[in-house]
Structures are given as C-alpha cells and as structure tokens.
Amino acid sequence: MNAPRTIVGMSGGVDSSVAALLLRDAGESIAGLFMQNWNEDDDGECRAEDDRRDAVAVCGRLGIPIHFRDFSREYWSGVFEHFIAEYAAGRTPNPDVLCNREIKFRHFLDAAHALGAERIATGHYARVAMAGDRWRLLRAADRGKDQSYFLHQLGQAQLAATVFPLGELAKTRVRELAREAGLPTAAKKDSTGICFIGERDFRGFLARFLPAREGEMQTPDGRVVGRHPGVFYFTLGQREGLQIGGVRGFDAAPWYVVGKDVARNVLLVDQGADSPYLHSTRLWSEPAHWVDGAPPAGRFDCTAQTRYRQQEEPCQVSIDQTSGQLEIAFPRPQRAVTPGQSVVLYAGDVCLGGAVIAATDAPLERQLRGAAA
Incomplete structure (x- = not known):
C-alpha cells in the first residue's frame, strides 16, 4: 500500500x-x-x-x-x-x-x-x-x-x-x-x-502542581481589601474569582487584578476596568521568532496583538541586534499587557512573527522592578 x-x-x-x-x-x-x-x-x-x-x-x-x-x-x-x-x-x-x-x-x-x-x-x-x-x-x-x-x-x-x-x-x-x-x-x-x-x-487543576499559598490582596497604596489563595492563580485584568465584598471606604465598583508582587505574595487590585495601573505604552520581549527567518528591518512600523482575539494595534518595533529582543512602542495605551503572553506582529494579513512579553512600562510593574533591583 x-x-x-x-x-x-x-x-x-x-x-x-x-x-x-x-x-x-x-x-x-x-x-x-x-x-x-x-x-x-x-x-x-x-x-x-x-x-x-x-x-x-x-x-x-x-x-x-x-x-x-x-x-x-x-x-x-x-x-x-x-x-x-x-x-x-x-x-x-x-x-x-x-x-x-x-x-x-x-x-x-x-x-x-x-x-x-x-x-x-x-x-x-x-x-x-x-x-x-x-x-x-x-x-x-x-x-x-x-x-x-x-x-x-x-x-x-x-x-x-x-x-x-x-x-x-x-x-x-x-x-x-x-x-x-x-x-x-x-x-x-x-x-x-x-x-x-x-x-x-x-484553579483546581493548577493547584495540583502549584500548592495554594494564601496572601493579602492590597490596593496599589497598600490598603488590605481581601485575601487570595495564590498570586499565580490570577492574571492582569482579571475580575472573576476575587471575591472582594463591600469594603469600607470604597465604592461598589468591581475590582480587577492590576499587579502581582510574587516576592511578597501580594495580589494588587484596583477598582474600574480602565484603572490607570492596567495601562502601558511600551513593552520589552524575549528574543523574537521571525516566520521569514529574519525581521523586515531593524526598526519598522506594523500592527501587533498582545493577546488572542485582540484588535490589532499600530506600533513601532525596535530590535536589539545583539539579543534579538524587541522594544515595542504603542501610540495608544494598551490594557493589561501581560508578561508571559505573546506579542505577535502583522503587516496586513501577513504574520511576521512574535515573541514572549518580558516586561512593560505599566506603573506597578515599573515600581516592582525597581524594588527588586
């Protein structure tokens, strides 16, 4: 046969x-x-x-x-x-x-x-x-x-x-x-x-491999508003599963994850889907992969997605010629760009390639990086 x-x-x-x-x-x-x-x-x-x-x-x-x-x-x-x-x-x-x-x-x-x-x-x-x-x-x-x-x-x-x-x-x-x-x-x-x-x-599946480690949920200015079962169970921009009830001194607006302080085991939260703590205009990546085998240029304009199903956004890409890492600047602030996820680049319908997001200039992320330095 x-x-x-x-x-x-x-x-x-x-x-x-x-x-x-x-x-x-x-x-x-x-x-x-x-x-x-x-x-x-x-x-x-x-x-x-x-x-x-x-x-x-x-x-x-x-x-x-x-x-x-x-x-x-x-x-x-x-x-x-x-x-x-x-x-x-x-x-x-x-x-x-x-x-x-x-x-x-x-x-x-x-x-x-x-x-x-x-x-x-x-x-x-x-x-x-x-x-x-x-x-x-x-x-x-x-x-x-x-x-x-x-x-x-x-x-x-x-x-x-x-x-x-x-x-x-x-x-x-x-x-x-x-x-x-x-x-x-x-x-x-x-x-x-x-x-x-x-x-x-x-969460139950992940807990089999990452045992729960409870800690505090805090606002960006350090006020405790609840407890979490483990910071790794949550992602930036997440609303579901926080279970924060009425907190004295705060209005009834929903809460969102705006940062994770792994070193202190603190989950950082804020109210409002458009919290300024969720926004960034710049990201840095791990070394990129190019579908064509090489980038179109050392610096170029294109569009990017930082998550699946996201509307593509105009951006400017700069490539570190030594490491292959990317620095990507967005004219418009981007919500909940998340380290560990992929940024994928496009020229029209053509997928150029992409990379894992390493860091952003979101306010809390900058603050946490500075504290760790």
Missing part, C-alpha cells in the same frame, strides 16, 4: 474532520493521525478517549486509515514543565503557542514523515502562501476565527510541509459541510480548554 501524501491531525473536533473531508474530496491521498498528549486523570475531565472515538468514527465515515501516537512525554517536557515554571514565577504563559511549535509542528510532523507522508494538515484557521521564494503565514479569511496568533512560531520548514484546508472558510460553512457529509462531529462543541489538557476548573 502506498504511503499517503498528507497526514491530517485528527483531534476529534469538527474542524479537523472537515479538513480531512475537503482533502479527500479534492482527491488527495490522506490518512488521519490522533495524538495523545496528556495522560488521562482520575477525574476523567480530559475526555481524550471521547475525542479518540470521534476521530476514529470520522475516519471511518470518510473511508481513510487512522494512526495513533502518544506524545504525552514530549508534551510534559516540551510544554507543560515550562507552563508550570512560568506560573510559579508570576507570569501568564500561553501553552497553545508552545504546543503548536513543539508538538503539532515538530513531533507530529516527524511522525508524518516517518509514515512516508510529504506534509501534514490541521484544522487551524490560517493560510499559507508562497511569495517569491519564501513561505508566508497569513490570517484566515474568517478573521473572527483566525488562529495565526498561535502559529507565529512556525518557520519556513514547517510552512513548506503544512496545509490549512479551512483557511478560506467561515466557521458557519465548516459546520454546514460537516452536516452535509454526515460527520459525527458536525454539532460537537468547540474546545476552549488548555491545549490538550481539556476544559476543567483551571
């Missing part, structure tokens, strides 16, 4: 199901591959076995073979250990970015090549196109579903061996195609949980 040209990453969801459907109907030689990247827990909330059954059912419906690979050890060492270390340091990591780089477009791609395939396909909403002699990562046609933010760590080798069949489609059309083809995942709810870990109570 000849090896398939393309291996489709089958997650058990509707997007990967329709990606496989479109390739099969286009006459492509394909097979599916289901990745197990997290060992099941006693609580059963990961639902990996349900996803596996759905992936098998879809491949059966499409009449294509399916393979299985266990990457749980690679996920633990390549993604999850970093995830926990970042939270322990008071930062807020984005595991989906690292998961794509280390698992889906490294170990999965290697597995596909070992099976004799030339390339892989996934259900991501993004596009790949050739411009001259370089591959470009482009936003999806459906901007509301675009996932190029999570794919910005890919490079030329990965893009040359990847196809995104859903890149030109709206999500509503994907659901329609699944229904028309009678796929068992047509009405399946989209996953919104952590990459490969699933949907669960996040």
Whole structure:
C-alpha cells in the first residue's frame, strides 16, 4: 500500500474532520493521525478517549486509515514543565503557542514523515502562501476565527510541509459541510480548554502542581481589601474569582487584578476596568521568532496583538541586534499587557512573527522592578 501524501491531525473536533473531508474530496491521498498528549486523570475531565472515538468514527465515515501516537512525554517536557515554571514565577504563559511549535509542528510532523507522508494538515484557521521564494503565514479569511496568533512560531520548514484546508472558510460553512457529509462531529462543541489538557476548573487543576499559598490582596497604596489563595492563580485584568465584598471606604465598583508582587505574595487590585495601573505604552520581549527567518528591518512600523482575539494595534518595533529582543512602542495605551503572553506582529494579513512579553512600562510593574533591583 502506498504511503499517503498528507497526514491530517485528527483531534476529534469538527474542524479537523472537515479538513480531512475537503482533502479527500479534492482527491488527495490522506490518512488521519490522533495524538495523545496528556495522560488521562482520575477525574476523567480530559475526555481524550471521547475525542479518540470521534476521530476514529470520522475516519471511518470518510473511508481513510487512522494512526495513533502518544506524545504525552514530549508534551510534559516540551510544554507543560515550562507552563508550570512560568506560573510559579508570576507570569501568564500561553501553552497553545508552545504546543503548536513543539508538538503539532515538530513531533507530529516527524511522525508524518516517518509514515512516508510529504506534509501534514490541521484544522487551524490560517493560510499559507508562497511569495517569491519564501513561505508566508497569513490570517484566515474568517478573521473572527483566525488562529495565526498561535502559529507565529512556525518557520519556513514547517510552512513548506503544512496545509490549512479551512483557511478560506467561515466557521458557519465548516459546520454546514460537516452536516452535509454526515460527520459525527458536525454539532460537537468547540474546545476552549488548555491545549490538550481539556476544559476543567483551571484553579483546581493548577493547584495540583502549584500548592495554594494564601496572601493579602492590597490596593496599589497598600490598603488590605481581601485575601487570595495564590498570586499565580490570577492574571492582569482579571475580575472573576476575587471575591472582594463591600469594603469600607470604597465604592461598589468591581475590582480587577492590576499587579502581582510574587516576592511578597501580594495580589494588587484596583477598582474600574480602565484603572490607570492596567495601562502601558511600551513593552520589552524575549528574543523574537521571525516566520521569514529574519525581521523586515531593524526598526519598522506594523500592527501587533498582545493577546488572542485582540484588535490589532499600530506600533513601532525596535530590535536589539545583539539579543534579538524587541522594544515595542504603542501610540495608544494598551490594557493589561501581560508578561508571559505573546506579542505577535502583522503587516496586513501577513504574520511576521512574535515573541514572549518580558516586561512593560505599566506603573506597578515599573515600581516592582525597581524594588527588586
């Protein structure tokens, strides 16, 4: 039996199901591959076995073979250990970015090549196109579903061996195609949980790896307004879960996380979604990754996202030629730019690359850095 040209990453969801459907109907030689990247827990909330059954059912419906690979050890060492270390340091990591780089477009791609395939396909909403002699990562046609933010760590080798069949489609059309083809995942709810870990109570899950360490919640001027179970359970701009009741001397406006003093185990909070403590106009990053292999210039203007689904913002990027780190200035103040998250850069629909945010000029962050110096 000849090896398939393309291996489709089958997650058990509707997007990967329709990606496989479109390739099969286009006459492509394909097979599916289901990745197990997290060992099941006693609580059963990961639902990996349900996803596996759905992936098998879809491949059966499409009449294509399916393979299985266990990457749980690679996920633990390549993604999850970093995830926990970042939270322990008071930062807020984005595991989906690292998961794509280390698992889906490294170990999965290697597995596909070992099976004799030339390339892989996934259900991501993004596009790949050739411009001259370089591959470009482009936003999806459906901007509301675009996932190029999570794919910005890919490079030329990965893009040359990847196809995104859903890149030109709206999500509503994907659901329609699944229904028309009678796929068992047509009405399946989209996953919104952590990459490969699933949907669960996040604080309870994190507490298994970072034991609770209670401390004070304070206003920026040092007044105690409550207690927290651990600063690493919270992120900048967060409102939910603070459980601050009526506090004498303050009005009834909602409270938001505006800073984390890990050294003192203090969670800093303020009232109002537009608290000045949440805003910054400048950030500094760790060394950047460039999809093209190199930046467009040492200093250039573009747009940026500092979180997924954020409206892109104009900015000026300056690159440290020695370290590869970025300094990014925004004409308009940005809310809750969070160390540990990724800043991703765009020129129109073209994703240029990005980097992990290391620091910002938000007032409390500057103050805490000064105290630690």
